[in-house]
Amino acid sequence: MQNWYQIFPRNTWLSIYAWTIFCILPFFFIFRSSSPPEIAAGIILLVAFFIAYRLSFSSHSFLVYLWVSVEMVINIAMIFLFGYVYLAIFLAFFIGNIRSKVGFFIIYGLHIGATIAAIIYGLLVDFNLYMTQLPFIILSVLGVILLPFNTYNRHKREKLEGALEDANKRISQLVLIEERERIARDLHDTLGQKLSLIGLKSDLAGKLLNKDPQRAAAEIQDVRQTARTALKEVRELVTDMRGTKLEDELLRIQQILKAADIDFVFYGSAKLNNTPLLMEHVLSMCLKEAVTNIVKHSEASRCTVLIKQTPNEILVQVQDDGVGFPEGNPLLQGNGLAGMRERLDFVNGQVDIEVMDGTTLNIRVPNVILYQNMEARNT
Numbered sequence: 001m002q003n004w005y006q007i008f009p010r011n012t013w014l015s016i017y018a019w020t021i022f023c024i025l026p027f028f029f030i031f032r033s034s035s036p037p038e039i040a041a042g043i044i045l046l047v048a049f050f051i052a053y054r055l056s057f058s059s060h061s062f063l064v065y066l067w068v069s070v071e072m073v074i075n076i077a078m079i080f081l082f083g084y085v086y087l088a089i090f091l092a093f094f095i096g097n098i099r100s101k102v103g104f105f106i107i108y109g110l111h112i113g114a115t116i117a118a119i120i121y122g123l124l125v126d127f128n129l130y131m132t133q134l135p136f137i138i139l140s141v142l143g144v145i146l147l148p149f150n151t152y153n154r155h156k157r158e159k160l161e162g163a164l165e166d167a168n169k170r171i172s173q174l175v176l177i178e179e180r181e182r183i184a185r186d187l188h189d190t191l192g193q194k195l196s197l198i199g200l201k202s203d204l205a206g207k208l209l210n211k212d213p214q215r216a217a218a219e220i221q222d223v224r225q226t227a228r229t230a231l232k233e234v235r236e237l238v239t240d241m242r243g244t245k246l247e248d249e250l251l252r253i254q255q256i257l258k259a260a261d262i263d264f265v266f267y268g269s270a271k272l273n274n275t276p277l278l279m280e281h282v283l284s285m286c287l288k289e290a291v292t293n294i295v296k297h298s299e300a301s302r303c304t305v306l307i308k309q310t311p312n313e314i315l316v317q318v319q320d321d322g323v324g325f326p327e328g329n330p331l332l333q334g335n336g337l338a339g340m341r342e343r344l345d346f347v348n349g350q351v352d353i354e355v356m357d358g359t360t361l362n363i364r365v366p367n368v369i370l371y372q373n374m375e376a377r378n379t
Helices: 016-032 036-058 062-082 087-095 101-125 127-132 134-211 213-240 246-259 277-298 335-346 367-378
Strands: 263-268 302-309 313-320 350-355 359-366
Touching: 016 036, 016 062, 036 062, 036 087, 062 087, 062 101, 087 101, 087 134, 101 127, 101 134, 127 134, 134 213, 246 263, 246 277, 246 302, 277 302, 277 313, 277 335, 277 359, 335 350, 335 359
Parallel strands: 263 302
Antiparallel strands: 302 313, 313 359, 350 359
């Protein structure tokens, strides 16, 4: 179910250091006042517990419940023999990983009942030992009660978030297909008739070239005018294509970063002046890809975005304080960055990466292209 290095719980009310202490602490209880046979038995029980605990994560179906039962027996034995109750927290965490709702509640109830019964028995047998650690025992019992639900609900939420992400991807694909079909229809309606007309008039002008040069010249003039009209309509169609504005994309990436517990800082202005929507859409897609890489790979706690428009260029800078890209990292040549470069090549833009105390992506688009495009549309 998880790798060995993921066995310690994450995002719980105990840190990795506390879990490490729980691994070392039983040796204090075992060596405190026990005879050599009891010490040997305690070490064997402890080793057997962690072997069973590891096997619990890698097993499936009934074997999971078998190893959990072994852990519960060892936990009760450690409480009876040495007064060590904290293995119950390890077991409580694993119970939260059980996917079956019925199995979860059965094991959860048995674990709570067995742990509390063993502690009560220990209080009756060795009152002083348990009273010296009573606050910690109470916290452990609370952990046994609350931690399985915390882990169970977290896994359920992660599963729902994964399903939601898959659904969003499918919706995005369907929207893209629909947009392509719309563009294809518009291009067909815009160009189909006029290209057919250009072809017919060109054939007619060729036939009339020797017979009636004046009429042929008139037909060629009509072809020229029809071509200009078709070019104008295509330009209007491209200009009117829907795209993503940087202002809208910034709102989306804030939501993504917030969900990933990454702080977001923004400088500059997302409102670009005299920028074609197609160009702004390319910048928005690159910004989205950069932030997605941060969430997936950087392990960052902070993301800073700068958007700056100058007379010569538009700069979108995305910076994080994560682990960066080691030399030769395959992510540097990954599909995300390759797609980003392809989009920017289309508009004569570029992206460069700086690795120092994190990663910085500088996405640049020359402003001169924007003005040229504007002039072309105005002529």
